[in-house]
Amino acid sequence: MTPRWRRRPGLAALLLAGLTAAHAQPAGNEATTSRLDRLRPLLASAPLPGGCVARTRGSTVELQHAFGHADVVAQRPYTVDTWQPVGSVSKTVIGLTLAQAAERGLVDLDAPVSRWLGWPLKHPAAPGAAITLRQLARHTAGVVDSDAGYQQAAYERRRADPQRPRQALGDYLAAYLRPGGRLYQRAHFSDAPPGTRFQYSNVGSALAAHVLARASGQSFERLSTEQVLQPLGLRDSAWFMPASRLAQAATLYDAERRAVPPFLLATYPDGGLRSTCGDLTRLLQGWAAALDGQAPAPLTATALRAAMVPQFPPGQAPAGLNTREPNQGLFFAIRKDGSVGHTGSDDGVTVFLFLDPVTRVGRLLMTNIDIGADPQLPPVAAAIWQALGD
Numbered sequence: 373m374t375p376r377w378r379r380r381p382g383l384a385a386l387l388l389a390g391l392t393a394a395h396a397q398p399a400g401n402e403a404t405t406s407r408l409d410r411l412r413p414l415l416a417s418a419p420l421p422g423g424c425v426a427r428t429r430g431s432t433v434e435l436q437h438a439f440g441h442a443d444v445v446a447q448r449p450y451t452v453d454t455w456q457p458v459g460s461v462s463k464t465v466i467g468l469t470l471a472q473a474a475e476r477g478l479v480d481l482d483a484p485v486s487r488w489l490g491w492p493l494k495h496p497a498a499p500g501a502a503i504t505l506r507q508l509a510r511h512t513a514g515v516v517d518s519d520a521g522y523q524q525a526a527y528e529r530r531r532a533d534p535q536r537p538r539q540a541l542g543d544y545l546a547a548y549l550r551p552g553g554r555l556y557q558r559a560h561f562s563d564a565p566p567g568t569r570f571q572y573s574n575v576g577s578a579l580a581a582h583v584l585a586r587a588s589g590q591s592f593e594r595l596s597t598e599q600v601l602q603p604l605g606l607r608d609s610a611w612f613m614p615a616s617r618l619a620q621a622a623t624l625y626d627a628e629r630r631a632v633p634p635f636l637l638a639t640y641p642d643g644g645l646r647s648t649c650g651d652l653t654r655l656l657q658g659w660a661a662a663l664d665g666q667a668p669a670p671l672t673a674t675a676l677r678a679a680m681v682p683q684f685p686p687g688q689a690p691a692g693l694n695t696r697e698p699n700q701g702l703f704f705a706i707r708k709d710g711s712v713g714h715t716g717s718d719d720g721v722t723v724f725l726f727l728d729p730v731t732r733v734g735r736l737l738m739t740n741i742d743i744g745a746d747p748q749l750p751p752v753a754a755a756i757w758q759a760l761g762d
Contacts, residue, residue, distance in 0.1 A: 421450075433653055457718060515579065522574060528637070582641075622740040
């Protein structure tokens, strides 16, 4: 099976009016019980292999409910502790790490990233214009994903060593973006100069993470784990699947409900995070706490909030921005209703994770199938999401 490169989750974005899911841990109040009662028939009839839904309000978990199977053949239940990839929801971790690094003075969001790369990064449409971390975080740097360069090189499928990709992130990025690199193409850059047009980019996201690694002198995996994942209490999240947790990993499924071979990404920061329903629920709680001025050291609430605030002033949105997500944080999508977060979709993966910054209500839907691969699944997911939010 040829993998699809992780795309802009446009279909998922259309559905985010509201998502849900079943094995429950509901809070003991009438509203939660009523919501769960509405969800049960949706989840029982949903043609999804398995998954989990959650709803939070500030620090309170109002609902957390797993359903279906982590492995259909083995009849292994999907639980709140089941591990699976979360796709582009991973980018929010880049954003939080970036905001912390900028606040500490480790990086300058508006300085040319070439300062940290060790080689000059030039946009062919404007060789004299700088590409900056802020542009990368807002998807306006003009770095473009391509089938030839991204799909064939970023994805790795091999069973012998499922824990580590063969390509180092920096080597891949140099091959893709540096003239003379084995993967380099003019098509890896847009026709618009940096900073002028929105174009969602996985490679650009991975580049930002690599710059953070270069600036800090440690891998992005270690930096983000120590600076973001661990402080927020995400103990069941990792960029590469721990061997000790393989028995808890979900099997991923394609549209025909065939198992998808495990995959790794050379560009792992853009979509390689593995996590659980329990940890993503804690992530929502962490976002809400930051908006209320609270954050565990070494995180600061000001930096966490900085990652989530709109980057484009009124009337200054760049061309190409999706009208359903009319603004951006630092790798956070900001929807028309004001909610912040991200969607994630990949082979065998769908995750929706959003927080309303006004009500502090967070919602999560995750499942071990890509809903965009099967036309019958988007309406089901939309109904679940709506039931989580109304």
